[in-house]
Amino acid sequence: MTDRVYPSSKPNGTTTAAATANGVGGPINLPPAKSQLYNPNRHPYRPQPTRRRRSRRSCLCLCCFWSTALIIILLLLATIAASVVYVLYQPQRPKFTVSALRIARFNLTSAADDTSHLTSLLNLTVSAKNPNKKLAFLFDPVTITTTTASNQLTIANGSFPKFTFNPKNTTLIRSTLSTSSQISDTESVNSLNSDLKKKTGVPLKIVMDTKVVVKMDSLKLKKVGIRVSCSGIHGLPPKGKSPSVASTSEAKCKVDLRIKIWKWTF
Known part of the structure; x- marks a missing residue:
């Protein structure tokens, strides 16, 4: 009795179709289909906000x-x-002139510890003139210092009370300057002794510091600082009880504004 072989009731449609299309009866392997993976955490692409940058720059x-x-x-x-x-x-700065300087006392003594003691008494007269026709100056108290012109050694100190400088007016500033100080700087003492031996006397410099308010009719401006520097003065110590008169014929005074910004003064 012969055995019969029956074909499968469910033929492979893919293999049969591929074999029929190619004209070949054998099976053909097809590449697997690629699956697209979905990532829920992936952010969509967003363009850069260029318009905001341009608006900020503008x-x-x-x-x-x-x-x-x-x-x-x-x-x-x-x-x-x-x-x-x-x-x-037409504002102009006030003008200052040294009218007279009398030296009543000027003693420089040396001690055993190589220090020197200076005692002085001076009488100063300064003429101040206001050349303006419509401007007045309101001066604060004036600080006056007399120093040597060579090394800025302080000779005497003084002051003058506040005053009002009216237009086209002249004011005399009279002050008594004095000091009783100890000098430990050997170089300053040697320089002063060298100046005392000169026939023309010690070259002196007078410095006056104050603050002033400019008044224009009823308007007052902000208070500013000024410095008056007078040089070209020569003086000698007095001989005896009579004071000596310093030479002021070549004295010249310069007025500078003193503007303070924070800790610096110009």
Whole structure:
């Protein structure tokens, strides 16, 4: 009895179709299909916000432009105001002249410990003139210091009370200067002894420091500091009880503003 072989009831459709398409009866291996993986944590692509950067830059440029323009306008207005004030009032600095300087006492003694003691008494007269026609000056108390012109050694100190300097007016500043100090600097003592041996006398310098308010009619400006420096003065110690008169014929005084910004003074 012969055994019969029956084909499978479920033929492989993929193999049969591929074999029929290729004209070959054998099986053909097809590549597996690629599956797309989905990542829920992946962020979608977003373009960079370029418009905001451009807007910020434009705002910054506008701020810089208007700030610069405002500063230029303020400087221009200040220049115009200063020009108007100068034309109307024609301001001038007050003028100072050393009228007289008398030395009543001037003693320099040396001690055994290589220190020196200086005792002095001076009478100073300074003539101050206001050349302005419409400006007045309100002076604070004046601090006066007399030093040597060579090494700035202090010879005497004094002061003068506050006063008002009216237009086209002349004021005499009279003050008594004195000191009783100890000098330990050998170089300063040697320089002073060398000046005392000169026929022309010791070259002296007078410095006056104060603060002043400028008054224009009823308007008062901000208080500023000034320094008056007078040089070209020569004096000798007195001989006997009579004071000696210092030479002031070549004395010249210069007035400088003293503007203080934080800790610095210009």
